[in-house]
Amino acid sequence: MGKTTKAPTLDDVAKQAGVSTATVSRCLNSPDRVIEKTKIRVLAAVDQLGYTPNFAARAMAAKRSYTIGAIIPTMENAIFARGVQAFQDELREHGYTLLVSSSAYKPDMEKEQIRTLVARGADGLLLIGHEREEQIYAYLEQHQVPVLIAWSYLPNIPHPSVGFNNRRAMFELAKEVIRQGHRRIAIISGLFEGNDRALNRVRGVKDAFQENGLQPDGIAVVQTDYEIEKGANAFRKLMSQSPRPTAVMCGNDVLAVGALREAERMGITVPNQVSVTGFDDIELAEIVNPKLTTVHVPHREMGRMAAGELVAMLETDSEARSICIPTKIIIRGSLARPAN
Amino acid sequence: MGKTTKAPTLDDVAKQAGVSTATVSRCLNSPDRVIEKTKIRVLAAVDQLGYTPNFAARAMAAKRSYTIGAIIPTMENAIFARGVQAFQDELREHGYTLLVSSSAYKPDMEKEQIRTLVARGADGLLLIGHEREEQIYAYLEQHQVPVLIAWSYLPNIPHPSVGFNNRRAMFELAKEVIRQGHRRIAIISGLFEGNDRALNRVRGVKDAFQENGLQPDGIAVVQTDYEIEKGANAFRKLMSQSPRPTAVMCGNDVLAVGALREAERMGITVPNQVSVTGFDDIELAEIVNPKLTTVHVPHREMGRMAAGELVAMLETDSEARSICIPTKIIIRGSLARPAN
DNA sequence: TTGTATGCGTTATCAA
DNA sequence: TTGATAACGCATACAA
Numbered sequence: 268m269g270k271t272t273k274a275p276t277l278d279d280v281a282k283q284a285g286v287s288t289a290t291v292s293r294c295l296n297s298p299d300r301v302i303e304k305t306k307i308r309v310l311a312a313v314d315q316l317g318y319t320p321n322f323a324a325r326a327m328a329a330k331r332s333y334t335i336g337a338i339i340p341t342m343e344n345a346i347f348a349r350g351v352q353a354f355q356d357e358l359r360e361h362g363y364t365l366l367v368s369s370s371a372y373k374p375d376m377e378k379e380q381i382r383t384l385v386a387r388g389a390d391g392l393l394l395i396g397h398e399r400e401e402q403i404y405a406y407l408e409q410h411q412v413p414v415l416i417a418w419s420y421l422p423n424i425p426h427p428s429v430g431f432n433n434r435r436a437m438f439e440l441a442k443e444v445i446r447q448g449h450r451r452i453a454i455i456s457g458l459f460e461g462n463d464r465a466l467n468r469v470r471g472v473k474d475a476f477q478e479n480g481l482q483p484d485g486i487a488v489v490q491t492d493y494e495i496e497k498g499a500n501a502f503r504k505l506m507s508q509s510p511r512p513t514a515v516m517c518g519n520d521v522l523a524v525g526a527l528r529e530a531e532r533m534g535i536t537v538p539n540q541v542s543v544t545g546f547d548d549i550e551l552a553e554i555v556n557p558k559l560t561t562v563h564v565p566h567r568e569m570g571r572m573a574a575g576e577l578v579a580m581l582e583t584d585s586e587a588r589s590i591c592i593p594t595k596i597i598i599r600g601s602l603a604r605p606a607n
Numbered sequence: 608m609g610k611t612t613k614a615p616t617l618d619d620v621a622k623q624a625g626v627s628t629a630t631v632s633r634c635l636n637s638p639d640r641v642i643e644k645t646k647i648r649v650l651a652a653v654d655q656l657g658y659t660p661n662f663a664a665r666a667m668a669a670k671r672s673y674t675i676g677a678i679i680p681t682m683e684n685a686i687f688a689r690g691v692q693a694f695q696d697e698l699r700e701h702g703y704t705l706l707v708s709s710s711a712y713k714p715d716m717e718k719e720q721i722r723t724l725v726a727r728g729a730d731g732l733l734l735i736g737h738e739r740e741e742q743i744y745a746y747l748e749q750h751q752v753p754v755l756i757a758w759s760y761l762p763n764i765p766h767p768s769v770g771f772n773n774r775r776a777m778f779e780l781a782k783e784v785i786r787q788g789h790r791r792i793a794i795i796s797g798l799f800e801g802n803d804r805a806l807n808r809v810r811g812v813k814d815a816f817q818e819n820g821l822q823p824d825g826i827a828v829v830q831t832d833y834e835i836e837k838g839a840n841a842f843r844k845l846m847s848q849s850p851r852p853t854a855v856m857c858g859n860d861v862l863a864v865g866a867l868r869e870a871e872r873m874g875i876t877v878p879n880q881v882s883v884t885g886f887d888d889i890e891l892a893e894i895v896n897p898k899l900t901t902v903h904v905p906h907r908e909m910g911r912m913a914a915g916e917l918v919a920m921l922e923t924d925s926e927a928r929s930i931c932i933p934t935k936i937i938i939r940g941s942l943a944r945p946a947n
Numbered sequence: 948t949t950g951t952a953t954g955c956g957t958t959a960t961c962a963a
Numbered sequence: 964t965t966g967a968t969a970a971c972g973c974a975t976a977c978a979a
Binding site: 627628642667 | 948955
């Protein structure tokens, strides 16, 4: 009680309980390897002193941190929030802690953060998308840190991934847009750099053109950051072309909301004068007016599965599988047949 | 090169450069205390081996982690995302790394995460709001971990805080609502437990009633989680009372958006039949229809200032100040005079 | 300016 | 079932 105000260590607990530090450690880590009676004494001491194991020391001695690192492009919109939350919840159930940081869609920043997380002893990493310097994968290999890719699934790639097929999902959506009669389609895409999802979504649209015997070269594509106002700017730009596109397909819901907003400001009615589509199906998609036609991605499910896979990679020696998660097209008010 | 595939240590670098580990350590931590020539040799070795300092070892030896922990109630909406992002950016500039976790508005979870972060050697903590068990503050005291409270400012409290006066902000908004002629006002609030912001916002409304010589006891208050659909449910409940309130003031924008949505489903027009207000002024507030009257909180600024304060607390011995950040009332379409 | 040696708090190996 | 004791990788006081 009247002791000095410093964090208690294993040693303090050991003394208080009249046992060795080894025994205290065992009580905490493999309780069945210690007799009931001493366990009680030790636990009482732990409680009394308010002891919390020092993580750094533990990680260093055990060479395991029970920590997973995740680097997501942004925390600022809901796209990743849900999936990461589910990922974290599932990890927790397996006894792991999640460390999250965001790269602001900057490859360099991601690289730095990967080093940080590895230095912090992360047992494994969750990264978004496949595209990054080969050197990074080499570094990870050297440090023996398993990596799982999420939010993107590609067949035939070296790293295990849990995600969806961005290209195919967008392909399906574009088919529907074309089926409704649209021929002049423009795209507001996220930046391609270090973001294979963005690129593959655009490819999906072009695939649909091909399949319908249309010429994909004429499709106007604007790349921009995933921000509402950026989407708005891009929309204005596209709608100042002549002839105007009859449908604007956006790389995600955030961009699409920006498009909707700008349409309103420009006095262009959606979907009468132009159709708009999104991707992700975040909450926003149902709040805007008109509601957004988009691709539904089961973020929560993806997060949970990713956690399960990553833990399996860490705890068994089995080769990691890749999982392709199905997406679904959601038709709402922002898509309709073109005017004429 | 042809070496075994294991993470290099200080020792490896030292050997490679032909110096002692101490010199390598100095090169990395206080570069000016080592001569240019050897520095070059060492840095080359570092680069060649792809050396990354082991964080756990460093933290243990130096008894500093240059890590700040932040526990926010949720990552799932934009309320905290922006502020935390700014907090992180500012910390980085001071050489600190931020570890974030979310408590899902559960006091118990927050408690556990505080222990986790302390065990991980966080040099300081950012917590949201003042209200929590005294025991937690004692624990933090024992472990000598400085704490800064954000998102809430209260005069005359023991812990330093950077935030805004929730009670006064809501008081101002309520005054405006009353000024426009509303007398039957209902409130959709967040849960009070462990959340002084929610409680103080409700108090602010009652203060405004008092000031106008109105009776605050009749104000209907529904407490619910900060989710859109929960807000919608609460709105339905409040609007089934007779007589109906002429204005529904919500604890934050998320709840308000839920209210707006339910109004639409019920065929109640806003603001003609009922006014709705929010709090926070997140992006959503300008996207919904009608746009939301709300209280603008400068999240980014708050995040930056909080980071500055916390770093100051760590690096100087000066007593930490508390900072009250001004808020602003934003009048938009969701508020109008009552019908009759 | 650089090297030597010690300690940080824990886990794990080996004996007892 | 328990106790010594050697790592773990780094920073730092002290010595050279």
